[in-house]
Amino acid sequence: MIRIHDALPQSLQRLVPCLSSKPWEQKHVSSGFYGLKSQTRHAQKNLSVAVFPSRKKSLARSRTNVFYAQSKNVFQITRDQMDKSRGPWEDSSEALDLDNVRSTLIRLEDSIIFSLIERAQFRRNDAIYQPDAIPVPGFDRTSGVRYSLLEYILREHESLFGKLRKYTSPDEHAFFEDGLPHLVLPPLNYPKVLSKDHDEINVNDTILRIYLQEIVPSITERGDDCNYGSAATYDVMCLQAISKRIHYGKFVAEAKFRANRETYVPLIEKQDAEGLMALLTFPAVEERVVKRVRNKAATYGQDIQDELVEGIIQQEVKYKVEPEEVAQLYSQWIMPITKEVQVMYLLRRLEDEPPSESRNDAT
Numbered sequence: 556m557i558r559i560h561d562a563l564p565q566s567l568q569r570l571v572p573c574l575s576s577k578p579w580e581q582k583h584v585s586s587g588f589y590g591l592k593s594q595t596r597h598a599q600k601n602l603s604v605a606v607f608p609s610r611k612k613s614l615a616r617s618r619t620n621v622f623y624a625q626s627k628n629v630f631q632i633t634r635d636q637m638d639k640s641r642g643p644w645e646d647s648s649e650a651l652d653l654d655n656v657r658s659t660l661i662r663l664e665d666s667i668i669f670s671l672i673e674r675a676q677f678r679r680n681d682a683i684y685q686p687d688a689i690p691v692p693g694f695d696r697t698s699g700v701r702y703s704l705l706e707y708i709l710r711e712h713e714s715l716f717g718k719l720r721k722y723t724s725p726d727e728h729a730f731f732e733d734g735l736p737h738l739v740l741p742p743l744n745y746p747k748v749l750s751k752d753h754d755e756i757n758v759n760d761t762i763l764r765i766y767l768q769e770i771v772p773s774i775t776e777r778g779d780d781c782n783y784g785s786a787a788t789y790d791v792m793c794l795q796a797i798s799k800r801i802h803y804g805k806f807v808a809e810a811k812f813r814a815n816r817e818t819y820v821p822l823i824e825k826q827d828a829e830g831l832m833a834l835l836t837f838p839a840v841e842e843r844v845v846k847r848v849r850n851k852a853a854t855y856g857q858d859i860q861d862e863l864v865e866g867i868i869q870q871e872v873k874y875k876v877e878p879e880e881v882a883q884l885y886s887q888w889i890m891p892i893t894k895e896v897q898v899m900y901l902l903r904r905l906e907d908e909p910p911s912e913s914r915n916d917a918t
């Protein structure tokens with residue numbers, strides 16, 4: 556847990572605390588598409604602070620003023636000025652810097668690999684995936700067939716977390732959108748970073764199919780150990796981590812589009828999917844991703860002893876998940892589907908903008 560005060564750039568540390576000596580009350584720490592973000596509210600001064608430690612940037616807002624600090628500089632603007640300066644798109648240039656977006660993809664690798672390791676400790680347990688094999692209290696509306704245990708747990712999970720507005724976040728996608736509940740918390744006003752209707756792009760059907768047909772068989776041993784609840788719970792974790800990573804392709808695509816608009820626009824206008832795919836593909840980056848996830852799977856998937864033996868990586872090790880399986884999962888499925896999401900997103904990227912000859916001038 557970061558200490559808010561420590562995370563503030565020095566200049567804002569000097570400016571903001573002098574308004575009162577009362578301690579700051581921490582309200583909220585979250586990680587979103589801006590990276591780790593903390594929000595605090597200063598009860599006495601009605602001042603709230605949002606800190607983006609990884610960006611060395613913070614915002615302090617009162618009812619009338621906004622202090623914006625970056626590195627050693629502090630700017631003060633009125634809320635009015637801030638509202639007027641906001642265009643239809645938020646200034647998310649920093650958040651959408653390709654290096655920052657890629658660092659989120661790197662962080663998501665850890666969630667995927669850890670969930671796979673957890674799932675792999677149990678047998679395949681095919682009964683989890685067969686409709687009607689386990690008597691869950693849920694039936695398909697059209698066919699009347701009882702859900703599989705996995706579908707039941709996934710629907711229940713989405714129903715609970717959906718109430719807490721999980722699926723209103725632009726980086727979350729439900730597997731069963733038909734089952735999403737009413738919100739019990741009011742919707743949040745997310746900054747507009749992605750283009751309109753981006754939420755119509757949802758490839759979770761493909762992800763679920765690949766997970767069941769390819770991934771589960773590659774990471775688990777055949778057989779049934781009756782640990783249905785645990786195994787299905789980790790299936791949900793794996794699916795959600797993979798889904799988040801793949802749909803993050805929308806942010807990757809938006810970053811690439813903003814950085815290289817004049818090259819993307821003609822391809823989008825021609826609806827040239829192949830051209831877009833070629834433009835957004837970086838084989839050297841893909842090679843590095845595969846190497847890195849192989850190394851991570853080898854490192855996280857070992858039993859680490861209290862005494863580290865030199866050269867442990869080279870020793871005969873029984874990995875919890877074969878590093879090569881994780882490498883292949885990335886090269887065969889995760890990266891190709893992430894790229895498909897990028898192409899789908901880009902093909903629709905200009906729908907949000909007025910048709911104009913001066914498209915290349917828009918910011």
Ligand SMILES: O=C(O)C(=O)C[C@]1(C(=O)O)C=C[C@@H](O)C=C1
Nearest residue numbers: 807836837838840841844890893
């Ligand atoms: O890093 C990028 O540029 C991405 O588009 C992400 C990604 C990936 O899925 O990891 C996909 C396509 C590129 O060829 C390289 C990597």
